[in-house]
Amino acid sequence: xxxxxxxxxxxxxxCFFALLGLAFxxxxxxxxxxxxxxxxxxxIGALCASWLVVxxxxxxxxxxxxxxxxxxxxxxxxxxxxxRPIAARTTHHLPAVIAIAAVLFAIMQGAGVFFGRTxxxxxxxxTIDPLTVxxxxxxxxxLLLVVATVVAFVxxxxxxRFARSGRLLRAVGxxxxxxRVLGLPVSRVRLMAFLLAGALAALAGLLYAPKGGIGxxxxxxxxxxxxxxxxxxxxxxxxxPLVAGLLLGSLEIFLPYYFSASTPDxxxxxxxxxxxxxxxxxxFMKRVRA
Amino acid sequence: xxxxxxxxxxxxxxxxxxxxxxxxxxxxxxxxxxxxxAVMVAWASQSGFKxxxxxxxxxxxxxxxxxxVPFVLVGRLSLAYGAYAAIGAYAVALVARETDWPLLTxxxxxxxxxxxxxxxxxxxxxxxxxxxxxxxTILFSIAFQSWLNDSRDISGGAxxxxxxxxFEVFGWTLTRDQSxxxxxxxxxxxxxxxxxxRLSPWGVTARAIREAPLVVESSGVRVPWMVLIALGxxxxxxxxxxxxxxxxxxxxxxxxxxTQIVFLALFMPLLGGVGTPWGAALGAAIVVQLxxxxxxxxxxxxxxxxxxxxxxxxxxxxxLLTLGDRIRKLAHSxxxxxxxxx
Numbered sequence: 001x002x003x004x005x006x007x008x009x010x011x012x013x014x015c016f017f018a019l020l021g022l023a024f025x026x027x028x029x030x031x032x033x034x035x036x037x038x039x040x041x042x043x044i045g046a047l048c049a050s051w052l053v054v055x056x057x058x059x060x061x062x063x064x065x066x067x068x069x070x071x072x073x074x075x076x077x078x079x080x081x082x083x084r085p086i087a088a089r090t091t092h093h094l095p096a097v098i099a100i101a102a103v104l105f106a107i108m109q110g111a112g113v114f115f116g117r118t119x120x121x122x123x124x125x126x127t128i129d130p131l132t133v134x135x136x137x138x139x140x141x142x143l144l145l146v147v148a149t150v151v152a153f154v155x156x157x158x159x160x161r162f163a164r165s166g167r168l169l170r171a172v173g174x175x176x177x178x179x180r181v182l183g184l185p186v187s188r189v190r191l192m193a194f195l196l197a198g199a200l201a202a203l204a205g206l207l208y209a210p211k212g213g214i215g216x217x218x219x220x221x222x223x224x225x226x227x228x229x230x231x232x233x234x235x236x237x238x239x240x241p242l243v244a245g246l247l248l249g250s251l252e253i254f255l256p257y258y259f260s261a262s263t264p265d266x267x268x269x270x271x272x273x274x275x276x277x278x279x280x281x282x283x284f285m286k287r288v289r290a
Numbered sequence: 291x292x293x294x295x296x297x298x299x300x301x302x303x304x305x306x307x308x309x310x311x312x313x314x315x316x317x318x319x320x321x322x323x324x325x326x327x328a329v330m331v332a333w334a335s336q337s338g339f340k341x342x343x344x345x346x347x348x349x350x351x352x353x354x355x356x357x358x359v360p361f362v363l364v365g366r367l368s369l370a371y372g373a374y375a376a377i378g379a380y381a382v383a384l385v386a387r388e389t390d391w392p393l394l395t396x397x398x399x400x401x402x403x404x405x406x407x408x409x410x411x412x413x414x415x416x417x418x419x420x421x422x423x424x425x426x427t428i429l430f431s432i433a434f435q436s437w438l439n440d441s442r443d444i445s446g447g448a449x450x451x452x453x454x455x456x457f458e459v460f461g462w463t464l465t466r467d468q469s470x471x472x473x474x475x476x477x478x479x480x481x482x483x484x485x486x487x488r489l490s491p492w493g494v495t496a497r498a499i500r501e502a503p504l505v506v507e508s509s510g511v512r513v514p515w516m517v518l519i520a521l522g523x524x525x526x527x528x529x530x531x532x533x534x535x536x537x538x539x540x541x542x543x544x545x546x547x548x549t550q551i552v553f554l555a556l557f558m559p560l561l562g563g564v565g566t567p568w569g570a571a572l573g574a575a576i577v578v579q580l581x582x583x584x585x586x587x588x589x590x591x592x593x594x595x596x597x598x599x600x601x602x603x604x605x606x607x608x609x610l611l612t613l614g615d616r617i618r619k620l621a622h623s624x625x626x627x628x629x630x631x632x
Contacts, residue, residue, distance in 0.1 A: 034421055086603050097367055097420070098560055099603045105553050106596035113590045220549065224432070227425050262436035269426075269433040276422050277414045 004136035014249025015149035019204035021229030021241030023197040030193025039223030040107035042205030045071040050120035075198030112216035122209025141210035348473040354558035354570035356528030365500035370427035378532030383451040401526035408525030438544035450543030484567040
């Protein structure tokens with residue numbers, strides 16, 4: 001494999017991680033919580049679409065539409081049906097933590113039960129011939145993932161800065177009580193954060209699935225990667241997940257090539273411990289003058 | 291540990307119930323637990339498969355009891371319990387194969403190594419929110435499992451280690467039935483000690499940290515130290531679970547204790563109830579029955595479990611045993627009110 005081919009793979013994986021990280025960051029900015037169901041949500045959208053196409057003979061686009069709809073519905077259920085009622089009933093944070101873990105588990109196992117436990121191929125959304133860039137092959141699925149990532153980041157950034165709802169998201173995330181006192185629609189904004197994160201997760205899962213297929217057991221590692229992207233990047237800027245995602249994507253691709261298949265596992269642990277111990281705020285943070 | 295306990299005595303005197311009632315409370319729980327364990331041992335006595343399930347229940351119960359200390363008492367979410375159990379399990383396997391030491395030393399060694407790992411991971415995330423500890427520990431589990439698969443010379447790689455000599459204490463080799471009794475006694479002893487710990491001044495301080503760490507810190511308790519001790523203690527107890535598994539089954543692979551077990555262990559205290567450590571043990575029994583014994587459910591057993599946990603959190607955020615308490619209180623108030631109403 002040429003150096004160029006490795007870089008293409010690194011950018012592809014990096015963009016996928018970046019999208020997951022952005023989904024995490026949006027929920028964090030809007031609610032102050034980490035929605036650990038992001039990974040399984042990304043998984044179930046892609047798995048549902050592939051299952052509809054492979055097992056039930058659907059055309060690709062209706063299947064993709066249904067997959068995204070399922071993810072959005074589940075995101076709404078997570079916030080309205082699980083997180084909100086439990087947080088309202090107890091002042092403890094442990095029940096909410098366990099609830100999110102249970103949701104993570106339930107989505108993965110539910111996907112295994114309903115869509116089967118065998119891996120399915122991801123569905124190609126762009127059917128053009130592979131391009132050749134500097135002697136390396138650029139698959140249409142890779143191109144689509146990279147373009148979609150850039151578009152998604154620009155769109156979310158513009159939305160957060162200029163749209164009324166985007167500014168509301170940051171206001172509620174900064175201080176939910178103050179926002180409530182000001183009469184801002186806190187519950188609606190929370191729901192919006194969960195839905196938007198769900199949409200980004202669905203996008204990430206659907207576009208990444210053609211690379212290695214999609215199975216019900218992917219969700220947990222994807223959740224870990226998305227969270228690690230937020231930890232490395234920090235919560236200060238919406239661009240941070242893109243930088244951190246590309247960084248982690250490069251590690252994920254280059255380390256196995258030059259060392260062994262499990263080197264990324266060791267390096268991720270070391271990286272996480274170093275960041276936690278010395279720079280828990282991440283690479284990018286907001287500096288506020290006092 | 292004693293230093294911390296001494297310093298917190300004035301607090302504890304205010305919060306904790308009188309010593310006599312504490313003792314009778316934990317003795318009563320102990321009685322119920324002994325009866326429960328005896329029923330399970332009797333249930334398993336007729337079939338080899340059920341005996342395997344029972345030993346697995348003991349393993350899970352120890353993992354859940356280990357998790358109870360930092361998670362339920364102090365409120366810190368560590369997810370490396372699969373790895374801690376694996377450390378205990380591999381300690382037994384390695385000592386059995388490489389040395390002729392008594393296997394009991396392996397149990398102690400495994401617990402010590404696990405405790406050190408738990409403390410190091412806790413120290414790296416000491417001043418951060420619980421999510422950071424959760425991700426550091428789960429990354430450790432993943433890396434540790436990869437390492438077990440990789441290092442064929444030490445851990446036997448993906449095949450694991452087998453043919454481990456059976457457990458013996460002071461030259462007396464345990465039969466299968468005896469090892470089941472020993473496992474039952476071990477779980478009961480650990481559960482009882484943790485219940486005493488919960489009610490001790492140390493336990494009261496730990497629970498206060500869960501509720502209001504800043505208040506406890508400002509009254510002179512070194513909260514980070516307390517948290518690290520809890521993490522180390524929990525890791526050591528979970529490691530005993532792994533040692534129990536290897537000692538009774540005689541083999542171990544990297545696939546035995548995966549991240550999946552950690553999530554199951556996360557649900558166990560809640561399923562049983564967070565009021566006492568016995569809830570964690572009860573939860574372990576429920577989990578084993580649901581995921582392994584109910585053969586018709588085996589495909590969707592974990593799904594039912596996860597949905598059950600969510601449902602229970604919605605109904606009773608603090609677990610089954612507290613639900614029982616609430617029903618009893620309700621019944622009590624109804625019977626009390628009865629005469630005045632009618």
